[in-house]
Amino acid sequence: MRTRAHENNPRRSARYKAVLAFDPVKPQLPPVRILDAACGDLDPVLPAYGTLIQSIRMVSCDRKNVWAPDTKRSSAAAIAVDGTGRALFIHARSPWPVHDLVExxxxxxxxxxxxxxxxxxxxxxxxxxxxGREVERLGAFEGSADKENASLAWEIPNAVVAVRR
Structure with a gap:
């Protein structure tokens, strides 16, 4: 994760093939992009954005589900980009296998x-x-979505904040 003012970790993981890029250094660039290391679009584009967040791909650059099938279920949070370049912040409270959620x-x-x-x-x-509204959605593991402690927010490791310009 890197912002213009701070670099959390300079090393890129070969396993994490997606990079969320926003805060472009030039106004003519798209305001937000998800780059895909498997498509070769990382290195030329990374310097053009002030904020970079690396994570695991769910949908590749050719619009394919790249998450391996699994039976494990949990809530999931994801960030996506649509055909017009809009950022989509996705939260699935109900526990899904991630591959099925992507489908x-x-x-x-x-x-x-x-x-x-x-x-x-x-x-x-x-x-x-x-x-004038606030919406808060919390995640859970399979079997814990209805338990009493599932209504309390856990500490989160990172946060992505979006502000309308």
Whole structure:
């Protein structure tokens, strides 16, 4: 993760093939992008953005589900980009196998182009404050979604904040 003012970790993981790029250094650039290391679009583009967050791909640059099938279920938080370049902040409270969640997202009329996983289980959280409303969604592991402690937010390792310009 890197911002213009701070670099959390300069090393890129070969396993994490998605990079969320925003805060462009030039105004003519798209305001947000998800780059895909498997498509060769990282190195030329990384210097053009002030903020970079690396994570695991869910939807590749050719719009394919790249998450391996698994039976493990948990809540999930993801960030995606649609065909017009809009950022989509996705939260699935109900525990899903991630591969199945990706299939469901691709089946929706969202024109989803790329997506990356940002957190799972209780740390998968979404908070929105806009238009005089607040919405808070918390994550859970399979079997814990209805338990008493599932209504308490866990500490989160990182946060992505978006402000309308």
């Amino acid at each position: 469901a997202l691709l089946a929706l009329p969202l024109d989803l182009r790329r997506a990356m996983y940002v957190e799972g289980g209780p740390e998968a959280q979404l908070f929105v404050r806009a238009g």
